[in-house]
Amino acid sequence: MIADEPTMARLMIASQKGDKQAYTVLLTEVQLWLERYYRRRCAPAMLDDLVQDVLLAVHNKRASWDPVRPFLPWLAAIARYRWVDHLRKVYRNAEDALEDYDAPEDSEEEAVMARLSLERMFVQIPDKQSEAIGLVKIEGLSIAEAAERSGQSQSAVKVNIHRGLKKLAALVEKAE
Amino acid sequence: MNPERNRRANSLIERLSDDLEPVRAIRTRDGIALVALAVVVTILLVEFTEGLWLAGLTGSASPFFYLGNGLLLVLGAAAAIGVLAMASPRVGNRHEGPKWAMAMAAVLPLAALVTLFSQPGGIAAYHDPYGMHCLTAAVLSSVLVAGALVTWLRRGAPVSVNTAGLLVGVASTALGSAAYGLSCPLDGMLHIGFWHAAPVAIGALVGRFALPPLLRW
Structure with a gap:
């Protein structure tokens, strides 16, 4: 299960202060979140590169998250920005098939995901x-x-x- | 995730965690202080090079002087705050305020145009020998604010770079023109409506088309 908004926000606050342990946990959670986020709109062969690209962006731009604001909308904005860049640059290999999309469940977390999707x-x-x-x-x-x-x-x-x-x-x- | 992908991801996460240094989170109020400082220094430079118009500062100018410079100041402030907010992106951000401020400030040149057409002789009779000087000086007066805003955005993570470029152009030229306007004794509707507003249109075009490459990351 992927960490929720308050947990990620807490980890990010600690990461901005230089807590390496919290940062490792955060990046692992972010990686899982991104894999789910991109699942339907990215070729599987490119998913890895795109996720790593966003992890680097999160690292380089971590000062741009304001701790008084929610974390996931910030992460989603960066993920979308990199995704549009990715669409511009990368063509998918023809043999890669799209994975099935799991319909979101009717929960508050899924509603947030849908809004950011x-x-x-x-x-x-x-x-x-x-x-x-x-x-x-x-x-x-x-x-x-x-x-x-x-x-x-x-x-x-x-x-x-x-x-x-x-x-x-x-x-x-x-x-x- | 297969083992190879897992290994690559873990290796990247380990490397990024090792590189981690404390950072100071971006705060809009710090950006406001930076822009305010740039405006104050610009006004001091205007005083040093052109000299501020004391009659305007003591309330003796025409209402157009206060109206025009006031509209430019409000437009510049709205656009600058929009730019500062764009450094910290998020899904759900709206950038409507500066658009309405631009619509509001567009009243200035439109009113000048209506005034011009209602005058005897119309456009053919209009001649302003100081207009080009004011336009150039106002554009030059926008450099410091533009530099401050671009620096701020490059430190942040703007994801709407075209809009960010446009707003940097509008904010810097509106604040630059308002700062320079404090030195200009020509306080008529036509002069302020055309020559003090024109730098904003130039700034918008330059910002929209020239700045995005500087802001992409």
Whole structure:
């Protein structure tokens, strides 16, 4: 079970003060949290690199968390920022299959997760843009294959990826 | 997680934990103090180079002097606080305040435009030989505040870098123009509405398109 918000916040406060033991526990919990967070929206082969990239970002930017604010929305903002960067840069290997998505349970923790989730970002961009990004950047299809699968022209797929990523970058801090 | 991935992750976590040093968490109030200091130093530099306009400071200027510089000051403060908050990101942050402040301050050039069209001769008859000097001086007066805000953001973790760049441009030029405005004895609606507001539009464009590469991390 992954640590809850108060536990992570407490560990982060200790980490900002230089407590290495608390920091090790925190990073381990953050790693588990990130693996679950990215599960559906990242190719499994890239998950490892993305999680490590965010762990490094958490380390380098740990001073940017204000202890009077909740920890998980801060972590989610960094995770989203790195994810959009990742979508821009990385193509998934064609043989990797997406893992099944476990529907969130109806609990307070899951409600918080849903609010912070990557899905919330995808539903705020037009369907054609999320489809083009999903096919090319997450499933790893070529532009031509994505065009054939989606029924969009190749130019439209390129334009929709470009515009979609731009919109996603602007949605990193949006909660609704 | 397979054993190889587990080993890599554990190794990274061990390395990061070994590197851990205490850090001072970012606090917005420290940023406000930094920006306030930059504004005060800018005003001192304006006094040293141009000299503050005493009539304006003692209440003898036209209402446009106070209205115009006041709007720029409020816009600059709203945008600067927005920038400071962006250094500490979180899902759920909203950056609506500076947008409304920009809409409010846009009244200034719009009122100047309406005034201009209602005058005999319209645009053709308008000539302001001091306008370009004020525009240049106001832009130069924004450098310190811009530097303070960029430094603050680079220490933090802005995740909306385009908006952050835009707001740095708006905040610095609005505060810079308000600071320089304390030295300008031309207190008419047209002069303040055009030449003291124009630096903000320039700052917004420069900030939106030139600053994001400096703010990405």
